[in-house]
Amino acid sequence: MQTQNNNELIQTLLECAFACEHCATSCLQEEDVKMMVRCISLDRDCADICTQAARLLQRNSEITKEYLQVCEQICRMCGEECAKHKHMEHCQMCAEACQHCAEACSSMYSMSGNK
Template sequence: MENHDHTALIKKLLACVEACENCATACLNEQEVKPMVRCISLDRDCADICSQAARLLERRSEIAHQYLVLCEEICHMCAEECGMHDHEHCQRCAAACRECAEACHEHHQPITQD
């Protein structure tokens, strides 16, 4: 893996993790939780995947830049779902996910198998 400074990307990933965790927790506290099930599920997946991406970048893993392809995908999915809800926490999460997806897109490399 190339020796780039990934500080800004890691910050975006961790900001996305925080937004997703906050959104999932807030969704669980809504009066009507059932309509929020997909949102909560994607929030949790996105938080886990972004957290793992940050760890891979921190340790300069050989697969880190390939893993960002998956990260970009889940961020798009989560942003789309959260964006459909009017709750402030969902809108903040959607914005963080969109920003993270863009950052991942700028840094990822295609998945290859040798």
Template structure:
């Protein structure tokens, strides 16, 4: 497997873990209602990252489309988590989402026309 794919797959896995952790931590916050959008995006982001990783790993012809969608959801999740920087789990999730978004966009760009 190419180094780029390994880096991408690691970013995707890191994002899944950060989002799952963030969603669980958000559910334990005092004001859970304030965290609803964050939890929803964490779940969406974790799912799309896991699915994208599987498509990339198998070399699917549909990976490019998923990479772009994954980047979009990572951006939305990261932006939401960035609004809750005072919570460590949200801060870490925002960082993981940003790294994953960048890795997905780079990979989507490098596979254009393939």
């Protein structure tokens, strides 16, 4: 049976994935897309990894703890890149979602006895 903490983290992961997808889509519509290549790439990676982490949590996978560490790492990378684009609201929203998600992942895998 899934705990409330898992449900909250799953929600956070999915919100982060959606923010990243929105950011990537918005970046593709910017005038200078070449300037946004790293942001778009990290957005896409982060969205995929967060979505998979949510799936692993949902099914109580044995590798969830290790995967959440990877998820924290990509969220931090994506959040740092998005934060650089201060003039783009979608990047700032994504940076905030990524930071929140990274902290949530870190808290969950740091808890003793949690997968």
